[in-house]
Amino acid sequence: MRNLRRAGAEAAAFAVAAVVFLLPFSFMLLTAVKDEKQAADLDFSWPASWPIVDNLVEVISARDYVLLRAYVNSTILTVASVTLIVVCAAMAGYVLQRRTGKIGALANFLVLSGLIIPPAIVPTIWLLQALGLFKTLPGLVLVEVAFGLSYAVLLFRAFIAAIPRELDEAAMIDGCSGFALFFKVIFPLLKPVTITVILTQSVAVFNDFVNPLYFLPGDENATVQVTLYNFQSQYSTQWNLLFMDIVLITVPPLLAFVFFNRKIVAGMTAGAVKG
Amino acid sequence: MVTRHRPDTRDAGPRDGAGPGLPARRAHARRARRKTGPAYPYALYLPAAAVYIVIFLIPTAMAFYFALTRWTLFDSEFVGLDNFRDFLAEQNLSIGFRNTVVYAVVTSGLKVVLGLGLGVLLTSKLRLRGFLRSVVFFPVLVSTVAVGITFSVLLKPGTGLVDRVLALVGISGPDWLGEAGTALLSVALVDVWKGVGLATVIYIAGILSIPQDYYQAVSADGGNAWHRFRHVTLPLSWPATYSVIILSFIGGLRSFDLIWTMTRGGPGFTSDVIASIIYKQYQSGFFGLSTAGNVLLFVVVTAIVIPLNWFLGRRQVAP
Numbered sequence: 001m002r003n004l005r006r007a008g009a010e011a012a013a014f015a016v017a018a019v020v021f022l023l024p025f026s027f028m029l030l031t032a033v034k035d036e037k038q039a040a041d042l043d044f045s046w047p048a049s050w051p052i053v054d055n056l057v058e059v060i061s062a063r064d065y066v067l068l069r070a071y072v073n074s075t076i077l078t079v080a081s082v083t084l085i086v087v088c089a090a091m092a093g094y095v096l097q098r099r100t101g102k103i104g105a106l107a108n109f110l111v112l113s114g115l116i117i118p119p120a121i122v123p124t125i126w127l128l129q130a131l132g133l134f135k136t137l138p139g140l141v142l143v144e145v146a147f148g149l150s151y152a153v154l155l156f157r158a159f160i161a162a163i164p165r166e167l168d169e170a171a172m173i174d175g176c177s178g179f180a181l182f183f184k185v186i187f188p189l190l191k192p193v194t195i196t197v198i199l200t201q202s203v204a205v206f207n208d209f210v211n212p213l214y215f216l217p218g219d220e221n222a223t224v225q226v227t228l229y230n231f232q233s234q235y236s237t238q239w240n241l242l243f244m245d246i247v248l249i250t251v252p253p254l255l256a257f258v259f260f261n262r263k264i265v266a267g268m269t270a271g272a273v274k275g
Numbered sequence: 276m277v278t279r280h281r282p283d284t285r286d287a288g289p290r291d292g293a294g295p296g297l298p299a300r301r302a303h304a305r306r307a308r309r310k311t312g313p314a315y316p317y318a319l320y321l322p323a324a325a326v327y328i329v330i331f332l333i334p335t336a337m338a339f340y341f342a343l344t345r346w347t348l349f350d351s352e353f354v355g356l357d358n359f360r361d362f363l364a365e366q367n368l369s370i371g372f373r374n375t376v377v378y379a380v381v382t383s384g385l386k387v388v389l390g391l392g393l394g395v396l397l398t399s400k401l402r403l404r405g406f407l408r409s410v411v412f413f414p415v416l417v418s419t420v421a422v423g424i425t426f427s428v429l430l431k432p433g434t435g436l437v438d439r440v441l442a443l444v445g446i447s448g449p450d451w452l453g454e455a456g457t458a459l460l461s462v463a464l465v466d467v468w469k470g471v472g473l474a475t476v477i478y479i480a481g482i483l484s485i486p487q488d489y490y491q492a493v494s495a496d497g498g499n500a501w502h503r504f505r506h507v508t509l510p511l512s513w514p515a516t517y518s519v520i521i522l523s524f525i526g527g528l529r530s531f532d533l534i535w536t537m538t539r540g541g542p543g544f545t546s547d548v549i550a551s552i553i554y555k556q557y558q559s560g561f562f563g564l565s566t567a568g569n570v571l572l573f574v575v576v577t578a579i580v581i582p583l584n585w586f587l588g589r590r591q592v593a594p
Contacts, residue, residue, distance in 0.1 A: 013396060014403055020468070021410045024425050027436065042428055044436070088323035099315040107320065110327065116580055118529045119331060120338035120569045121553060122562045126348055127334050146330035149323055168314060178316045207418040209532045214557075225420050229536060232424055239428070246421045253416040261409060264416070268473060269480040 028250070031243040039240035055244045063234075066219060067245065070227040076137060077212075077223060078205045081144035085152050085201050086194055088145065093156030094182055098168070114150030121214055128215065140216045144205050152197045155270055159193035160186070196267035199260050203253055224249050335573075342570040346563040358567035367544040368552055371568075374459055375548040375575065378534075379527030381463045386474040386523045387516060389467065394478025394515075395508060408479070412472035419469065423536030426465045427452060452538050455545040462537050462546060466530065474519045481515030482508060517587045524583060528576050549575065 031039050032055065034047045060067050096107050124143065125134055133139030163186065171177075171185045209225040216223065222230070228245055235242040256264065342358055344351035362368045397408050414422065429436045432450035441448040451461040489507045498506070531550035534540065540547035540555065547555075549572045556565035 010401055010403065013401065014407065017407050017410055021414065023436070024422075024429060025413075027429065028421075028425055042431065042434060042436075043439075084322075084326075088326065091319040092323035095315050095317065095319045099317075103317060103320075107324075110332070114327065114331065116525060116576060117335060118550070118569065118572050118576060120334045120566065120573075122346075122348075122557055122566045122569070123334035123337040123341055124330065126337070126341075127329070129348065131329075142326055142330050146326050149327055153323070172314055177314050179319070181314065182319060203416050207416075209418070209420050209536075213554075225418055228418070228420050228424070232536070242424065246424060249421055250417055253418070254413075257409075257413055257416050261412070265412065265476045268415075269477050 028243050028246050031239055032247045033244075034240050036238055036240055039243070040237065042239060051240075055240050056248075059241050059244045059248065062231075062241070063219075066222065066227055067224070067248070069220070070222050070224045073137065073221050074206055074223045074225075077140060077144065078202050080137075080141045081148065081205050082198055082201045084141065084145045085148050086197055089149055089152035089197065090156050090187060090190055090194070091182065092149070093153045094160050094186060096153065097157045097160040098165070111150045111153050114147070115154075119147060125214065135216060135218060135221075137216065137221055140212060143211050143215050144208065147211070148201050148204065152201060155193055155197055155267065156190065158270060159190060163189055195260075196263050196270070199256060199264050200267040203256060203264070206252060338566050338569050338573075341563060342567040344563045346566070347560075348562060351563070354563070358564045359571070361564060362567055362571060367547070368568075370544055371547050371549045371552045372571075372575065374546060375528055375550075375572075376579075378459060378463050378466075378530060378548055379524050379579075381460065382466045382470065382527045382530075383520055383523035385464075385467045386471055387519050389471050390474025390478050390519055391509075391512070391516070393471065393475040394482055394512070395504065397475065398479055398482045408476070411475050414469045415472040417469070419532040420536050422465065422469050423533050426468075427537050430461060453542055455542055458538050458542060459534075459546040462534050465537065466527070466533050469533070470523065470526070474523065477518055477522075478512060478515045481512040485511045520587060521580065521584060525576065525580055528579065529572070 027044065030044065030047065031042070033050055033052045035049050035051050038045065038048055092107070096104060096111070128134040128139045128143075131139075133142065167185065168181060171181050176184060207225065208223075209229065212223040212226045213229075216226075219230075228249055231242055231245050235245075341351060343353060343355060345354050345357075346352075393411060397404050397411070401407065430438075430451040432438060432448070432453060435451075437451070438448040449457050452458050485507065489511065490503055493503050493507055529550060530548060531554065534546060534548055534551055535554065538546045540551045549568055553565050553568040553572065556562075556568060
């Protein structure tokens with residue numbers, strides 16, 4: 001009797017979760033593979049025909065292959081920003097953890113400010129324009145780095161706290177200090193947290209919509225999120241194409257999720273529980 | 276190199292004299308340091324500090340000046356507090372404050388309640404627990420724009436999936452995103468749908484770190500599932516609650532992309548938040564007004580999050 005009730009409760013929980021969390025995704029997929037006429041119904045009917053390849057080709061070739069260019073831009077943006085975030089944040093997190101004092105306290109304060117303070121948009125545009133970086137990919141990379149640093153520094157600092165100082169001292173006696181100590185001895189030990197930072201920041205930068213919208217307007221160097229946003233008004237009648245675009249944009253996070261689910265969850269909950 | 280470290284040696288000199296039996300090892304280390312520089316040079320801060328100061332800190336500081344001007348990016352005319360007066364006086368601007376706070380309170384409140392519930396459920400002896408954890412967490416990783424577009428289709432009045440399901444049980448749903456009364460709350464609910472997975476994994480980590488002894492003690496005293504939840508899980512998962520509240524409050528107050536893709540602040544201005552007003556004023560070329568919005572958002576975020584952090588942190592010390 002108890003087992004039966006238990007199985008019933010499990011089935012109910014499963015059904016509710018499936019409906020609430022999986023239905024929207026199945027709707028995306030179904031609409032993406034329908035033909036234009038059927039997709040316009042926006043319902044859950046089974047596709048009458050399956051023009052998957054046609055939809056795919058049409059989305060990719062739309063507006064002179066803007067989606068392909070957007071993919072290239074987003075890839076460059078993500079790789080460049082995440083690389084810079086990892087290098088800068090690892091170095092900063094290391095000094096922050098190892099060397100306390102007035103400068104350390106100030107750095108700590110700035111890291112927390114970076115988490116809380118909303119970025120001042122127009123002054124940032126003004127500054128980037130003065131530097132000749134507004135509407136350029138390098139400019140947007142710097143913006144992503146500046147806004148992503150704080151979180152990464154916290155992750156690195158927490159991980160470095162678990163590396164014993166005796167290791168540094170041993171290296172110092174062998175004449176290894178400063179930059180050499182960090183890059184030759186410490187950095188290789190940071191691999192687990194580095195992977196976590198790469199994953200969480202990649203997802204964040206790839207999915208970022210607000211910063212490209214402000215700092216990289218224009219079609220020629222649009223990112224995938226901005227392209228999707230623009231498709232919304234352009235394809236207001238061709239729902240199959242709009243949802244094919246959504247499916248294409250969801251693939252990279254899905255792959256990251258399938259292969260590295262645990263690492264991502266670990267990164268996002270790190271420090272949260274310790275308080 | 277040598278000149279830079281001379282103060283260091285001079286500083287250490289008298290101390291050396293005061294302590295006669297100084298271990299030779301430290302002297303050795305000092306010699307080594309003089310050769311190779313300090314062990315943890317502040318120069319390691321440089322790349323991070325350069326980007327952070329130029330791209331984040333300077334604009335943030337400049338915002339306080341430009342918020343007081345009529346500004347075209349090329350020249351600015353000082354107008355005092357006019358921009359702020361506009362923000363507070365004009366109905367379509369001041370509505371942003373109320374909406375921002377409502378949005379943050381609703382999303383973080385629901386994330387705490389649902390996240391805790393799902394966290395308890397997904398740490399119990401469920402057979403499909405691993406699968407359900409993945410299903411609940413995945414929306415966190417999906418792009419906000421994609422979620423926004425999908426849900427604006429699902430929430431279409433009459434023909435949308437949500438209304439059709441409601442029609443099955445005889446309820447005729449409202450025009451979720453098209454009515455002033457429901458637009459903001461509908462977006463907030465979608466935000467919860469997308470973000471509750473993060474709250475859930477934080478709670479799962481928190482609940483799993485509670486030692487089993489406490490549960491055994493409750494069982495030994497004859498407590499049931501409710502007692503275990505009320506007297507062990509709930510109080511001891513407080514650090515997780517604290518994190519979820521702070522994280523979702525900061526996120527909720529700054530939220531822009533979901534609102535912008537789903538309603539663009541409409542109908543009218545009824546679902547505008549401060550962040551979407553900043554964007555609208557920027558688009559119309561009112562850069563000073565837009566920056567004033569940024570300063571006000573800064574004030575609202577710090578005025579809410581810092582006291583909240585202090586208040587919640589105090590509770591953590593004395594449970």
